Amino acid sequence: MSSPAGDAFRYAHAHSHEIAWLSQNTNHLVPPEVVRGALEEAIRERRYEGYPLASGDPELLDLVTADLGIAGIRPFLTGGGTESLYMITRALLAPGDEVIASDPSYLIIHRFVELAGARTVNLDVYAPPYHLTPERVQEAIGPRTKMILLIDPLNPLGSGYSREEVRGIAEIAHDHHVTLLNDVTYRDFAERPSLAAEFAPEETVTVWSVSKNCGLAGMRLGGFSARPERLPAIARYNTNDLGVNLLAQVAARAALRSKPKWIGEVVRQTRANGARIREVVAGVPGAALPVYPSQANMLVIDVGATGVAPEAVQEALLYRHGVFVRAGNYLSPRHGGRFVRISFSNPPADIERFAKSFPEEMRRLSAKARVPGVPAPTAP
Numbered sequence: 001m002s003s004p005a006g007d008a009f010r011y012a013h014a015h016s017h018e019i020a021w022l023s024q025n026t027n028h029l030v031p032p033e034v035v036r037g038a039l040e041e042a043i044r045e046r047r048y049e050g051y052p053l054a055s056g057d058p059e060l061l062d063l064v065t066a067d068l069g070i071a072g073i074r075p076f077l078t079g080g081g082t083e084s085l086y087m088i089t090r091a092l093l094a095p096g097d098e099v100i101a102s103d104p105s106y107l108i109i110h111r112f113v114e115l116a117g118a119r120t121v122n123l124d125v126y127a128p129p130y131h132l133t134p135e136r137v138q139e140a141i142g143p144r145t146k147m148i149l150l151i152d153p154l155n156p157l158g159s160g161y162s163r164e165e166v167r168g169i170a171e172i173a174h175d176h177h178v179t180l181l182n183d184v185t186y187r188d189f190a191e192r193p194s195l196a197a198e199f200a201p202e203e204t205v206t207v208w209s210v211s212k213n214c215g216l217a218g219m220r221l222g223g224f225s226a227r228p229e230r231l232p233a234i235a236r237y238n239t240n241d242l243g244v245n246l247l248a249q250v251a252a253r254a255a256l257r258s259k260p261k262w263i264g265e266v267v268r269q270t271r272a273n274g275a276r277i278r279e280v281v282a283g284v285p286g287a288a289l290p291v292y293p294s295q296a297n298m299l300v301i302d303v304g305a306t307g308v309a310p311e312a313v314q315e316a317l318l319y320r321h322g323v324f325v326r327a328g329n330y331l332s333p334r335h336g337g338r339f340v341r342i343s344f345s346n347p348p349a350d351i352e353r354f355a356k357s358f359p360e361e362m363r364r365l366s367a368k369a370r371v372p373g374v375p376a377p378t379a380p
């Protein structure tokens with residue numbers, strides 16, 4: 001069955017060379033030389049003909065451990081962080097269990113929670129400080145709570161947690177013996193990232209990915225890291241018994257080896273793009289950024305005051321300008337009807353296409369949406 005989102009993706013993939021891909025928080029700023037040589041060599045040697053070492057390339061595992069920088073936790077490789085999220089929820093949750101989470105959130109995780117028969121308790125975070133707080137988590141803890149979902153920085157809002165906030169939530173997980181699922185997919189974009197595993201090493205399972213920081217989303221490689229004694233219970237649900245994609249491991253190893261050399265420039269350009277987007281949004285009456293600056297590589301643009309539906313913005317930008325942003329409904333049951341999400345680890349030319357098309361389309365769509373007699377919104 002087709003859906004507007006499915007249609008948009010089909011269209012965008014069919015026209016991928018002409019699309020400014022600002023829709024999936026992917027990273028298009030990592031210099032291609034970072035992985036090209038390693039991949040070419042692996043292909044020349046036809047390494048893809050054999051299976052990888054099932055437990056993962058040893059150097060890659062060491063690089064992941066060093067990258068997280070927490071002693072005593074061990075990584076497990078999966079097909080993207082997504083597979084880890086599925087395995088963790090499947091393994092650690094049972095029918096009737098509750099998971100403290102947020103709205104907005106990366107709702108795919110919530111779906112996995114439901115597949116395990118558990119449910120999420122979604123705290124509304126579409127108001128300052130735009131993320132969970134230790135106080136609200138403490139309040140929400142109940143007899144059925146088995147897990148806290150701490151996505152830091154948070155997709156889609158781009159809000160990040162301070163070290164004290166991470167510590168506070170980790171201490172709650174520790175005191176109540178509940179698992180802290182710390183999804184740190186966007187950690188490299190944050191100014192001062194902290195890992196919950198530092199504060200609650202026994203309760204925390206850290207999910208990481210090379211999709212966004214290393215610009216390898218298409219490779220589908222990520223994983224989770226936890227204390228060795230926690231690994232077997234989760235690894236029981238591993239479907240990649242013969243190992244995850246070998247070429248993905250080769251690329252991730254090359255990228256992580258050299259990350260300290262190039263990540264600074266990737267983050268600098270990402271932030272500069274974020275600043276440009278802010279300038280553009282400030283010039284559009286009724287549009288606003290709830291969170292700025294982003295601690296990740298995405299922002300939410302609230303268009304609620306304009307009366308324009310986010311789906312209409314997505315559609316107009318994609319089909320009329322080849323600029324692909326996402327309507328918020330897949331990220332927030334409560335507030336998705338008022339925002340679009342834009343990601344921006346992209347070449348500045350992509351951002352300029354947004355800068356040209358967004359004000360133009362918002363003018364056109366606002367005029368169509370305007371109720372007669374009601375004045376147009378003014379710029380914030």
Ligand SMILES: Cc1ncc(COP(=O)(O)O)c(C=O)c1O
Nearest residue numbers: 080081082106155185209211222
């Ligand atoms: C918070 C969060 N976790 C996990 C993922 C999945 O990443 P991966 O590509 O590693 O499966 C995403 C992807 O957008 C995400 O936003």
